[in-house]
Amino acid sequence: MSSDGRVTRWVVLAALVLATGVMFAVSLRGNYLYGYSLGQSHEKAQLFGWANLAADVWKAFGLIAISMLWRARHYRAAAFACLAWLMCLLFGLNSALGLYVHDRATLTGTREAQHATYQDTENSLAAVAEKLRTRKADRSVGEVEAEIAAILARAIMSGERVRGTVASISRDCTKIDTVTRQACDEVAALRQELAAAVETTALEEQARTLREEIVRLRERGNSVAPDPVGEFYAWLTGGFLSVRDVGFGFPLFFALLIEAVSAFGPLTIAAYAEATRPRPRETDNVDVSLHLAVARHGAPQLAAPGHGEKNQVSSVVLWMAERGIPTNENKGMGITDLYGDYVQWCGERKSELMSLQDFERDLDGARALPELAGKIRKFGDRYYGLALQGRKAAGAMRRIG
DSSP, X not given: OOHHHHXXXXXXXXXXXXXXXXXXXXXHHHHHHHHHHHOSSHHHHHHHXXXXXXXXXXXXXXXXXXXXXHHTTOHHHHHHHHHHHHHHHHHHHXXXXXXXXXXXXXXXXXXXXXXXXHHHHHHHHHHHHHHHHHSOOOOXXXXXXXXHHHHHTOEEEETTEEEEEHHHHHTTTTSOXXXXXXXXXXXXXXHHHHXXXXXXXXXXXXXXXXXXXXXXXXXXXXXXXXXXXXXHHHHHTTTSSOHHHHXXXXXXXXXXXXXXXXXXXHHHHHHHHHHTOOOOXXXXXXXXXXXXXXXXXXXXXXXXTTSSOTTSOOHHHHHHHHHEEEOOOSOOEXXXXXXXXXXXXXXXXXXXXOOHHHHHHHHHHHHXXXXXTTTSEEETTEEESEEEOSSOHHHHHHHHO
């Protein structure tokens, strides 16, 4: 791998580790807080919080263990571990939803109440304005009252003698009298006009108060939509999604994002690091067979007990030198497949055959040779970095059978 490739690899790894670490920390904190909120006492809150924390850690790193168990062909253990991981993932998702939905509902609920107050005030002002618009241009209360007072003070004559005023004779137009009937009819009409003028004045005062209230609410931000994100997506989808749909969908999407990154992030980082691990340069190590040839002529030699002299080169090393080729694939080969090819190779050369256990021991010893150190990796009973040329091991295994 070139120097630029190594720099790119480390930059990507650092960015992935940082982003996954931040998201994992958010997930841990969120799940702990949700579990803590379920407790009815401090001790129970701590218990639930730490239980959520442990489940979140299992969710993040259990998937790596599951993949390694599956590679090692421990399928039953991997299946049980996968079930436990799935339960932790679902529980973490539920915790994240519970926390984020509650927090968002609290935030938008307060905003909705404030916005509803603002809208009610605007609606009240609109209703008052409509009433004022439909009214005719009435005289003021003072003008009507002055005219009523003038009529009530009008003198009533009997011949050339003044009998009294309209007010005194009719007791302010509450007593029926033929002499004051016409004047009292005028007062009655004026009193109706006075009532309308009083009501108009009250409406104008109410409108003024409502306008002042709207200004105050607008300054406090009550005129802003309680859920701008929901309003935006409702507009963007032409009303297909309502504000309420977005209000519940956004926390769900956010919770899925947090849980997915914290659950699959560590596995992704491990897989990327494994896939981009630097391989031996061709100028230094051209082929596995070249290393094995060096080992055969000058490197430390191996021997299996009961299969020749102590300083005889192991047949496993000779087999690797002839049949082994390097590979960058992530698909490993099982020990039984390798041993099958070794059996076929021994049969072709009429060489003495060692047992599977001795073969695996010598193969592990060959991996430790200086020329091969770190180039052939073993996980469980599978070997990575080594492939076979020539006839396939499967055919050899059928011949063994």
